[in-house]
Amino acid sequence: xxxxxxxxxxxxxxxxxxxxxxxxxxxxxxxxxxxxxxxxxxxxxxxxxxxxxxxxxxxxxxxxxxxxxxxxxxxxxxxxxxxxxxxxxxxxxxxxxxxxxxxxxxxxxxxxxxxxxxxxxxxxxxxxxxxxxxxxxxxxxxxxxxxxxxxxxxxxxxxxxxxxxxxxxxxxxxxxxxxxxxxxxxxxxxxxxxxxxxxxxxxxxxxxxxxxxxxxxxxxxxxxxxxxxxxxxxxxxxxxxxxxxxxxxxxxxxxxxxxxxxxxxxxxxxxxxxxxxxxxxxxxxxxxxxxxxxxxxxxxxxxxxxxxxxxxxxxxxxxxxxxxxxxxxxxxx
Amino acid sequence: xxxxxxxxxxxxxxxxxxxxxxxxxxxxxxxxxxxxxxxxxxxxxxxxxxxxxxxxxxxxxxxxxxxxxxxxxxxxxxxxxxxxxxxxxxxxxxxxxxxxxxxxxxxxxxxxxxxxxxxxxxxxxxxxxxxxxxxxxxxxxxxxxxxxxxxxxxxxxxxxxxxxxxxxxxxxxxxxxxxxxxxxxxxxxxxxxxxxxxxxxxxxxxxxxxxxxxxxxxxxxxxxxxxxxxxxxxxxxxxxxxxxxxxxxxxxxxxxxxxxxxxxxxxxxxxxxxxxxxxxxxxxxxxxxxxxxxxxxxxxxxxxxxxxxxxxxxxxxxx
Amino acid sequence: xxxxxxxxxxxxxxxxxxxxxxxxxxxxxxxxxxxxxxxxxxxxxxxxxxxxxxxxxxxxxxxxxxxxxxxxxxxxxxxxxxxxxxxxxxxxxxxxxxxxxxxxxxxxxxxxxxxxxxxxxxxxxxxxxxxxxxxxxxxxxxxxxxxxxxxxxxxxxxxxxxxxxxxxxxxxxxxxxxxxxxxxxxxxxxxxxxxxxxxxxxxxxxxxxxxxxxxxxxxxxxxxxxxxxxxxxxxxxxxxxxxxxxxxxxxxxxxxxxxxxxxxxxxxxxxxxxxxxxxxxxxxxxxxxxxxxxxxxxxxxxxxxxxxxxxxxxxxxxxxxxxxxxxx
Numbered sequence: 001x002x003x004x005x006x007x008x009x010x011x012x013x014x015x016x017x018x019x020x021x022x023x024x025x026x027x028x029x030x031x032x033x034x035x036x037x038x039x040x041x042x043x044x045x046x047x048x049x050x051x052x053x054x055x056x057x058x059x060x061x062x063x064x065x066x067x068x069x070x071x072x073x074x075x076x077x078x079x080x081x082x083x084x085x086x087x088x089x090x091x092x093x094x095x096x097x098x099x100x101x102x103x104x105x106x107x108x109x110x111x112x113x114x115x116x117x118x119x120x121x122x123x124x125x126x127x128x129x130x131x132x133x134x135x136x137x138x139x140x141x142x143x144x145x146x147x148x149x150x151x152x153x154x155x156x157x158x159x160x161x162x163x164x165x166x167x168x169x170x171x172x173x174x175x176x177x178x179x180x181x182x183x184x185x186x187x188x189x190x191x192x193x194x195x196x197x198x199x200x201x202x203x204x205x206x207x208x209x210x211x212x213x214x215x216x217x218x219x220x221x222x223x224x225x226x227x228x229x230x231x232x233x234x235x236x237x238x239x240x241x242x243x244x245x246x247x248x249x250x251x252x253x254x255x256x257x258x259x260x261x262x263x264x265x266x267x268x269x270x271x272x273x274x275x276x277x278x279x280x281x282x283x284x285x286x287x288x289x290x291x292x293x294x295x296x297x298x299x300x301x302x303x304x305x306x307x308x309x310x311x312x313x314x315x316x317x318x319x320x321x322x323x324x325x326x327x328x329x330x331x332x333x
Numbered sequence: 334x335x336x337x338x339x340x341x342x343x344x345x346x347x348x349x350x351x352x353x354x355x356x357x358x359x360x361x362x363x364x365x366x367x368x369x370x371x372x373x374x375x376x377x378x379x380x381x382x383x384x385x386x387x388x389x390x391x392x393x394x395x396x397x398x399x400x401x402x403x404x405x406x407x408x409x410x411x412x413x414x415x416x417x418x419x420x421x422x423x424x425x426x427x428x429x430x431x432x433x434x435x436x437x438x439x440x441x442x443x444x445x446x447x448x449x450x451x452x453x454x455x456x457x458x459x460x461x462x463x464x465x466x467x468x469x470x471x472x473x474x475x476x477x478x479x480x481x482x483x484x485x486x487x488x489x490x491x492x493x494x495x496x497x498x499x500x501x502x503x504x505x506x507x508x509x510x511x512x513x514x515x516x517x518x519x520x521x522x523x524x525x526x527x528x529x530x531x532x533x534x535x536x537x538x539x540x541x542x543x544x545x546x547x548x549x550x551x552x553x554x555x556x557x558x559x560x561x562x563x564x565x566x567x568x569x570x571x572x573x574x575x576x577x578x579x580x581x582x583x584x585x586x587x588x589x590x591x592x593x594x595x596x597x598x599x600x601x602x603x604x605x606x607x608x609x610x611x612x613x614x615x616x617x618x619x620x621x622x623x624x625x626x627x628x629x630x631x632x633x634x635x636x637x638x639x640x641x642x643x644x645x646x647x648x649x650x651x652x
Numbered sequence: 653x654x655x656x657x658x659x660x661x662x663x664x665x666x667x668x669x670x671x672x673x674x675x676x677x678x679x680x681x682x683x684x685x686x687x688x689x690x691x692x693x694x695x696x697x698x699x700x701x702x703x704x705x706x707x708x709x710x711x712x713x714x715x716x717x718x719x720x721x722x723x724x725x726x727x728x729x730x731x732x733x734x735x736x737x738x739x740x741x742x743x744x745x746x747x748x749x750x751x752x753x754x755x756x757x758x759x760x761x762x763x764x765x766x767x768x769x770x771x772x773x774x775x776x777x778x779x780x781x782x783x784x785x786x787x788x789x790x791x792x793x794x795x796x797x798x799x800x801x802x803x804x805x806x807x808x809x810x811x812x813x814x815x816x817x818x819x820x821x822x823x824x825x826x827x828x829x830x831x832x833x834x835x836x837x838x839x840x841x842x843x844x845x846x847x848x849x850x851x852x853x854x855x856x857x858x859x860x861x862x863x864x865x866x867x868x869x870x871x872x873x874x875x876x877x878x879x880x881x882x883x884x885x886x887x888x889x890x891x892x893x894x895x896x897x898x899x900x901x902x903x904x905x906x907x908x909x910x911x912x913x914x915x916x917x918x919x920x921x922x923x924x925x926x927x928x929x930x931x932x933x934x935x936x937x938x939x940x941x942x943x944x945x946x947x948x949x950x951x952x953x954x955x956x957x958x959x960x961x962x963x964x965x966x967x968x969x970x971x972x973x974x975x976x977x978x979x980x
Contacts, residue, residue, distance in 0.1 A: 042844040042845055042846060043844055143934075157935040159935060160935070187707035187708055187871065187936075188707065188871070188873070188912065188915040188916055188917075189707060189911060189912060189915045189931075189932045190707075190935070191915065191917075192914075192915035192929055192931055192932075193931055193932075195917075196929065196931055214844065214845055215845075215917065216845070216919035217874075217916070217917030217918055217919045218917045220917065220918065220919045220920055220921045220923075220924050221917050221918075221921070221924035221925075221927075240921045241921045241922065244919065244920055244921055244922075245922075254846060255845055255846060256919065257849075258845060258846050258848065258849030258850075259845055259848070259849070259874065259919060260852070260874045260875055260877065260878030260879075261874055261918055261919065261920070262873055262874040262877055262901070262913065262916045262918055263901075263918055263923065265898060265901075269853055269856070270849035270852055270853055270878070271849065272846060272847070272848075272849030272850040272852075272853060273846040273849075274850070276814050276816070276817075276847075277844075
């Protein structure tokens with residue numbers, strides 16, 4: 001399968017009164033057609049900002065895409081004019097956000113909001129758009145779609161609203177769906193409904209998905225490949241199974257050790273990652289994780305490791321990943 | 334380092350600074366607010382040092398120099414009785430500041446405790462306070478002041494004269510009292526509404542419930558946890574309201590129910606000059622323009638300042 | 653396990669909390685009730701952690717607050733140290749708060765932004781006349797050390813700290829009065845993953861050190877299973893199942909518990925691939941008009957006619973495994 005989106009050396013910064021916030025610091029990755037890429041990290045790691053940069057939705061100022069390119073169907077989305085990016089946004093690349101309530105206009109009916117994109121991007125008539133909107137609502141599992149299409153957003157529950165958002169995102173049959181923590185605000189049983197729908201839709205429609213989340217559990221059940229982000233860097237990238245079976249970066253390892261698992265009886269103690277993520281205004285010189293890292297050496301404080309191949313189709317940005325691997329092997333035994 | 338949610342929904346880290354320093358910093362970076370602050374400061378200085386600053390006594394008459402145009406001896410000219418306009422305007426600042434401060438005290442003294450009680454306790458307390466505020470709102474403010482001036486003031490004056498307190502009756506203090514009572518009694522309702530709304534919002538915050546969980550006594554919860562966190566919009570409204578008070582004092586005095594000459598007030602200076610002589614001597618524009626512009630400048634200044642404070646005190650705002 | 657009544661530190665009987673919905677401005681009249689908590693019976697044993705899980709709007713936070721009398725219950729009893737908290741008023745209740753404390757969900761909202769850390773942690777010492785002046789300051793610094801913060805932080809303001817550090821401040825404030833019982837209301841939900849484990853470990857350490865009893869409220873079953881001894885599952889104002897944490901996971905009896913367990917994602921793609929999910933249909937009904945009979949019957953895969961009419965009794969299904977379901 002071909003590459004759909006390729007991001008190269010993307011840097012995004014925010015110029016604030018306190019200084020320059022280095023939100024994304026030279027991130028490179030790609031998404032293949034029909035693939036689900038998980039973007040995992042904690043708040044402030046740059047996972048959302050990198051995707052908003054791809055869509056050129058960063059508020060400028062204070063935001064600025066300092067360097068890099070975003071190649072999508074032969075075009076560099078960083079360089080194209082506003083007219084062109086608008087024709088891509090919502091049409092070829094669609095986005096779903098965390099909070100469905102703030103993403104929907106409360107004074108317009110669901111029909112108006114879905115039809116808008118259909119009329120704009122696909123040139124449908126009102127009747128055609130309405131028919132398609134009903135189809136879309138049925139597709140995302142909204143019961144009695146014909147009756148509910150003229151309702152307003154507040155008449156839907158949180159989970160139903162998120163379904164509406166997904167329907168809207170899919171209205172123009174995008175090639176790429178960017179989902180920014182779409183289930184974080186929802187309860188687990190509703191989250192299960194939504195992830196179920198997304199998996200089914202992906203099978204049926206074959207679009208690529210970038211799923212942004214902080215929840216390793218959710219992504220384990222969804223992604224083909226996962227990028228782990230920390231302080232504006234991608235620090236590990238591997239296939240889903242490889243990443244969980246063979247984590248090479250101490251941060252990834254730390255994340256896995258610090259969450260209790262439902263299928264595990266009480267462990268004596270969780271092993272948290274001590275300390276706090278770095279200040280994005282005064283970024284540390286070396287590896288951004290070095291002051292929290294149990295495997296650090298002198299080199300880590302001075303030189304920032306690049307993302308390099310560790311195992312087969314498995315990239316990691318760590319000077320000492322071999323030690324991590326060895327040590328983990330001894331613990332397992 | 335802490336996170337603040339920017340309008341675009343991106344969490345931007347920013348340096349932690351004390352709330353006070355952040356407010357001052359933002360205010361100092363806002364030119365209109367700085368101008369407002371400057372004008373207000375100048376007015377307060379004039380009020381405090383009026384005796385030292387005014388080149389002449391505010392009531393010194395000299396008919397031989399009546400209605401003179403601005404000159405090096407009289408920067409703002411003289412009025413129809415030959416009084417120095419600059420001196421009267423400087424002394425007028427003292428009247429204005431005195432009225433503003435007193436009205437503010439009455440407004441705050443009534444509005445904050447009543448609004449806080451209504452918001453915190455709810456129930457019948459809230460009903461009584463808020464319905465009283467509604468009644469005041471339903472009443473046109475100016476009419477209410479007329480009512481006080483027309484009914485209560487003559488009665489008190491008569492009573493004072495009969496009781497032998499002629500000095501009090503003639504001193505002009507009563508004029509101040511009427512203006513302050515009238516504006517004070519009207520003004521608290523708006524503040525009380527705002528304080529109540531704020532208290533209702535702050536009362537549900539977790540740190541207030543936290544204080545209850547700890548076992549902090551109710552009065553301490555209100556004084557320490559609720560009010561300090563509820564007052565930011567009140568400060569803004571108050572700052573904008575101060576300009577209104579200055580203006581109200583002006584128009585009351587202009588209409589002759591506020592401060593009476595020879596006591597200097599921007600309102601009565603305007604009315605003296607405009608009402609009686611400007612029509613006959615239209616070339617003497619300074620007699621009206623100068624006090625009018627100063628009053629307007631003060632009202633604008635308070636509004637600029639209020640606007641600046643509104644931005645500076647907004648916790649949602651990222652620098 | 654002993655009979656819970658023997659060693660119960662806190663006992664909740666028939667606890668109800670309804671929030672009235674009113675209409676009208678001058679003459680308010682009640683038009684309906686939000687039945688947030690609708691008749692709970694359970695006990696928490698001394699030294700144990702009882703986990704209370706459920707989805708948003710199930711009434712779990714209200715339960716915590718109603719037990720501590722931060723919301724006065726509509727009905728029921730809360731027996732704590734031989735007294736019914738529901739009947740206590742004013743000063744008597746305020747003094748009782750020395751023995752029971754709370755840790756909040758949102759570390760940003762639960763600390764007064766205008767007070768220093770020293771004042772925040774010192775406030776309970778001051779209002780309960782435990783320590784004053786220099787002694788208070790020393791005690792505050794000691795508390796900061798206990799929760800793993802630098803004692804020099806006393807003069808700083810909450811906004812100078814990260815979420816995890818603020819939560820530690822909240823824990824120190826709760827510990828200040830040396831309580832026996834602490835309600836932890838989603839204490840880690842607002843924190844980043846790598847920080848959550850720090851706070852969970854801290855809470856566990858403190859429990860052992862000070863012999864604390866916790867009511868641990870959360871929506872995350874994985875966390876609750878990790879930290880709790882027993883777990884109560886709530887749905888729409890009622891407890892549907894209550895048992896030992898391993899029994900709940902290995903042998904869930906209530907269909908809602910089963911669905912909830914199956915919906916929790918597990919961070920392991922190999923496990924995730926093989927799992928069978930029970931996807932519940934529809935949404936949680938409104939607590940204003942809860943369904944007749946069993947509240948869960950509208951979404952239940954095992955629904956019978958009886959469920960629509962009769963509210964199932966909360967009963968012991970053996971080995972202290974309590975459940976409210978007609979189908980069990």
